Structures are given as C-alpha cells and as structure tokens.
Amino acid sequence: MAEKIVVSSVGLVTALGLGIEANMQAMRQLRSGLRHPVHLQTIHAGEFVMGEVEYSNRQMAELLQLPADHNYSRTALLALVAMQEIINSFDIELLRKEPLALINAGTVGGMCTVEDLYPDFIAPGTGDYIRYIDSLDCAESTEDIAAYYKLKPLMATISTACSSSANALMLGARMIKQGLVKRAICGGCDALSRFTLNGFNSLKNVAKEPCKPFDRDRVGLNLGEGAAYLLLETEASAKERGARILAELSGYCNSNDAYHPTAPSPYGEGAYNTMQQAMKMAGLQPGDIGYINAHGTATINNDIAEGTAISRLFDGKIPYFSSTKPFTGHTLAAAGAIEAIFSIAAMREGIVLPNMNFDTPMEELPLAPNTQLVEHVDIQHVLSNSFGFGGNNVSLAFSAL
Amino acid sequence: MSKAMYIKAASCISPQHSYGEGPMLEPLMSSDTGMLHVVEQDYRKYISPVAIRRMSRLLKMSITAGMQCLADAGVQPDAIITGTGRGSVSDMEHFLSDMITLKEEALNPTYFIQSTYNSVNGWLALQTKCTKYNETFVHRGLSFELALLDAQLTLNEANDTQNILAGGFDEMTDYYHVVKGKIGYWKKEQIDSLELLQHGNTDGTIGGEGASFFVLSNDKGNARAAIAALKVLHKPGVAEMQNAINEMLEQNGLVANDIDVVLSGMNGDAKQKKLFEAGTGMFGDGATVCAYKHLCGDFDTASGFGLWLANKIVSEQNIPTVTIQSGVRSDAIDKLLMVNHTITGDASLILLNSCK
Secondary structure, eight states: OOOOEEEEEEEEEETTEESHHHHHHHHHTTOOOOBOOSSSOOTTTTTOOBBOOSOOHHHHHHHTTOOTTOOOOHHHHHHHHHHHHHHHTSOHHHHHHSOEEEEEEOSSTTHHHHHHHHHHHHSSSOOGGGGGTTTTSTHHHHHHHHHHTTOOOEEEEEOBTBTHHHHHHHHHHHHHHTTSOSEEEEEEEEOOOHHHHHHHHHTTOBOSSOOOTTBTTOOOBOBBOEEEEEEEEEHHHHHHTTOOOOEEEEEEEEEEOOSOSSOOOTTOHHHHHHHHHHHHHHTOOGGGOOEEEOOOOOOHHHHHHHHHHHHHHTTTOOOEEEOOHHHHOBOGGGHHHHHHHHHHHHHHHTOBOOOTTOOSBOSSOOOOOOOSOBOSOOOOEEEEEEEOGGGEEEEEEEEOO | OOOOEEEEEEEEEOSSSOSSSSOTTOSOOOOSSSBOOOOOOOGGGTSOHHHHHHOOHHHHHHHHHHHHHHHHHTOOOSEEEEEOSSSSHHHHHHHHHHHHHTTTOSOOHHHHHHHSTTHHHHHHHHHHTOOSEEEEEOOGGGHHHHHHHHHHHHHHHOSSOOEEEEEEEEOOOHHHHHHHHTTTOBOSSOOOGGGGGGGTTSSOBOBOOEEEEEEEESSOTTOSEEEEEEEEESSOOHHHHHHHHHHHHHHTTOOGGGOOEEEEOOOSOGGGHHHHHHHHGGGTTTSEEEEOHHHHOBOTTHHHHHHHHHHHHHHHTOOOGGGEEEOOOOSOOOEEEEEEEOTTSOEEEEEEEEOO
16 A cells, blocks of 8 residues: 655635635635736726735735845745745755655746736847746746745646646655655646736636636636645655644546547546546545535536536535635636645535535536535545646545545 | 666657658758757648648647657557647747737637647647646756656556657747847857857857657567666756766666766857766766757757657667767667756756667
8 A cells, every 4th residue: 555645734825815724714704806906907907807816016025025126926926925834834944854846837937927028028138127037937936936945846847727736736746656755845826917818818718707617607717816835745754743634635637638629528528537537546436525626617618517527427426516716716727736725624624615606507417516605514535626728637636634 | 766768769850850751860950040940841741731720830840749759659648748848939929929919909819729838738639539647847948857757657657558658849939039048048159050069168059949759668669778767957066967977877787887878968058068068077988978959959848859869879879970079989889878958057867778
C-alpha cells in the first residue's frame, strides 16, 4: 500500500477575501464576491460582474512589504498573498531545508500587466516598462514565489486551461510518491485581464449577471481571479512534524475529452471517465461521495456535460453537489486549487456549500444542485472537478483522515 | 532509480532539414537576420483543409511533428505530455493587438482559443482520440525537460506497456524578437547563423524555433537509444551544475571517461560561456563535444531539437560533422550526455544510452 498523500496547509485569496476563514464565512453567509470590477480597466466594466479580488495592487504590495519599484504583476501579487497563510503556518526552515517542489499553474501569466504595456514592448526604444518584460510567462509567478519566500524548490508550471491547478496538485502528489521531493506546494494563480475577458466574450459565453450553474436559463460564466496553494506531503511526514492533517488526497485522474477544442461531449464522457477513475484510485464507490464541488461554470456546454456525467455516474443516488463559481467567478488556472480547498473545508466543517442562483432545472436533465447551506452533514469523501479548454479534465478525490 | 525511457521514434520540424524523407541536415540552412525559422512542411498530411486555414504556424508544425512521430513509432499514445515556452505566441499577439486596436470590440475568438498554451495538446488528443493523460508545461526554458520528467513519472507508475507522446514546441515571431532584444537576448552584430559559435566573445545569441516530438516507452521495441537519466536545475552556478553532473554519473555507475559524446546547448553568448565550458570541460579529451544551437537557434524548447539530434547520433552511431566542436570519434557511441543552459540561466542534463 503506497503512502497516503495528505494536505497539511492551505492558503488562498479570492473575491471572497484572503484566507480560508474569510472565504468560508462569506459562503456560509451566502455573500457572493461578484461585482463590477474596479481594478480591471476595461470598457466592459459596467457590463459584466466579475469575481475581482478586493485588494488593489498597492494594497497587496503593502501586505507583502514590497519596495515601491517592485516588478510583480497582479498575478504574482495574488500568488504571493495567497502563499502567506501557508508560510505562516509552517516552520519555513523545514521548507527551505528539505526537498520541496513548487508546482504552479497559470493560463495567461502576467497578461494583466503586459496588455497595458504591449504597445511599448513592441515599439523601438526602451523605458521603465522593461522590468515587466518577462512577466507574460506563467513561470514568472512561480519563480516570484520561490524568490520572495527564499525557497529553492524543484519548480514546474502547468497550463491546461481551467484544469491547470488541479493538475498541479496531481503532479505534486505523484512527485512525492516517487520520492522526488518530500513536500510539494501546488496551486495556481490568475488575475483578471482584458485579454481573458475579451477572449471569453468573443466566444459569447460570459454572463453579464451573476452566473446560474446548472440552471435552465444559464447564459454563461463570470470571470474571476485569485490564487490558491495547498501543501502536500506524506502522512508520515505530516505526523513527524506534528502537523494538523486537513485531508487525504485519495484519488485523482487527468483525462482528455478528445472531442472538440473548446466544448465537451454533451454526454459528458470525459467528465464521467475522469470522476470514475479518480474514485477508482481512491477505492471509492459512488455511495461514498458526500459532496461534489462541480466545475459548474454555467456555460451551456459545461453544465449539460458535467450534469449528465454526474447523473450517469451516481445513477439515481446523486450526492450533494454545487458549483461555488457564483461566489468567486471562474478563476481559471486558480479554480482547481481554490475549489479543492473549499471541498476540503466543507468536508471538515460538515457543511455543503450552496449553488447560488439556481432556480429551474435544465430541460434535458432534471438535476438540481444543492441550493442552501446544509450543516451537520457527515462527509467522508469529496470530489472536486475541473474541466477545461482543449478537453483537459481533472477530478480530485479528498478523504477525511 | 527511474526506469529507462526508450525512444521509439523522434520527429522534428526545425530550421534544418530534420523532417520527412531525404538526407538529414542537408543542405545546411542558415540565416543572417538574427533568427531562424523552420523549413516549412506540407502540413495537409495530418490536418484537414478546413482546420489548416485558421491555424498558426506553431499549431501546424507541432501537430504535424507529433502525428508523424506516432506514425513512425506505429503506436497510439497512452499519454500526451508537452512543454512550450510561449505556446502559440503569434495567436496571442494577434488577439492582443486586435483587442488594443479595436478597443475591445468585435474580436475573432479563433486567435484567443489557439493562444491557450494547451491548444496543441488538445488538437493532438482530438486527432489521436487519446482520452488518457494529457499535460502541458509552460516553465520557460525547462518546459520540454519537465515534460520528459512527467513522462518518466508516468512510465514509473505503469505496470503495462506505455507509449508516451512527449514533445516541445515554440515559434519565433518578429514581435517576440523585438521584445526580447530589449533585454539583451540577441547578438547586436549581424552574423551567419552557422557561425554562431565562433562569435562566443560577444553577448547574446540568435533566435530559433521548432517542434520536436518523441515516442517514449518502457518497452524497448526497436529503439536504438534510451533516456537513462534526466535532471533539471534552476539557475545553478558552476559548482552546483558540476555536482549534478557527477551525481548523475555516479547514480548510473559511470565515470566521466565513459561519456562518449557531450552534446552542449552552448549558444554563443559570452555571458554564458563560462557555464557551458565548465560542463564540457569535465570530460577531458575522451569525449567528443558537439553543439546544436547554431543549427536551430536558441528558444525555450531548443533542447527538443537537441534530443532529436542526440537520438540520431546514438541511433545511427554517427556524428554530423557540422555539430562537432572538439574531439573526433572513431569507436562506438554508447553514452551521450546533453548539457543545456537556457537564456534565463536554468539548466538541464539528459543522459542517453545506446540500446544494443
């Protein structure tokens, strides 16, 4: 029997706030983070609500005590702020001394900065903007985390669209299992950018109003931003340092739809297989799953595919499930890690997070997510889904220990 | 200890003749514009006419190299794992420029969709109907090596035969060349790309591009070369890199003298000369030192071209003259060590064995 991989520390920042407590409290109070953006400079600001993190770049720089001439993009600032909770919960010397991996994920790196400076980038000459010239790379935030916290990890950066940080978690677990490293900090970060907003808008799948996952009248997603990281190690390693274990990462699966560049199979083949394989790895039956944190973007395609997959897999005995994207927006590369943390917290607190804004079941599929906060539920195992462009799917299974 | 990864097939679209029928690396291609572009191929072989019209060069060359590699190996992939420094950067540039010019109105989604880093992987999965493990690394100059590392993890986990399609790809664009020129990536003087390594006393290198794919397997099949060991190093100094080389040799039961060929990623940049020489210098006169970036240019996944060349050298037991920097071989080539440094200072080591 292979060693159990456990989650022993987490940190995140979303439109709901900084840290796990602020995020859970907001969701318990049914308080969404969606609003018209104030930091993102776009002509569409008054048109769409988004899950924008409340802090300005300046406020985050202050939280991090950065010098005025720092060159961190908003993406990197979100990552550094999210990481604080992990770093503060840990003997940092242990992280520096023992073999560590840092697996980060992003979809557009520091595009939020680059899109403002791009005309200067490609024009002749030079200027103060030069310090941001490398910030487009997704790996920039990864290296920023290591440099800021003076870590010397094995680093990798993943980009598989909306499943990116779920893949980061999976890779970290695999590296630990094979003895490459003792611990892995895994997660992702994405800041709102005009590039991403206009990209999704050109696909006509962004909702102006708060999104309605799994609803008949859903019209699309809300974009969000954020960053989240989870510290993985073996159960033995966590016990050895007397750490509080939050959950076991008991199963995972990465698979591909191989169906269409941007749309899933309407039958949800990919989603079905991914969830099934993750459960199989964890040795779980459908009846063991207490809660599913669905990908639930509220796009026409995702929800019917994911909903169909859930109904097929759980055939008649559908567990509590909800999408938390009406709270945070779709945070893209960060979503997998953010929602993994929500899933773990829900399991630990014995609550089911509500799927806000759901009114009417889809006509094709009489399936209803959980719409209220349910308390005092005994949850032993949860699934967290992340499905992305390019058919990239990941499901993670977490179990109570 | 990781298992060997057998290289069942390699396919590479590069600035040289490295793809398709006909003699490899002949005639030699060169440029004096500070950047090299791939020798374009007939991409209709693997891509439908409808899809091909909208595709950027990067997508076309990457999908083609990947599909050809699978055809050469005669297998279906059990996983598709790739690395790219910047993905389809021309699509990104296109969408970004349009967004700025058109002031966020009436944008074409195709450029946005194709600009996502995993779009090549999505297409490859679609074309091969491969629903299994699919991963894209985007860690600058180590993107390709991280894909190899993941392939190694995947093979280590396997109980059955696995054929993994692993690759690296990047494209060079005029804008990208301008942008990185501002932070000293490229040589200021105009040179013939084939003479890049003779200009090692000035700063900078030349830009390049390419798509390299490999079928890596735990099954030897007809493979003639295997990746025995792999290591990525983040911004190592001389001592750290030399220690890593010694450690890799030791873990594989080797001494420096056992290495027949050192394939260096030296790129003609005076700033990096010391690091490269510290690596190649460890092997004395016994090893033939070869290089490749004067053939493909330097880019985030240039080591993909390097691995294609390394596989060719070991498989064919023949070193293309144009790659030789020092030493001449007449005996068998059993062990080849690739030592690469990226422009941003990261490094990687890849040890190849011949399979007899």
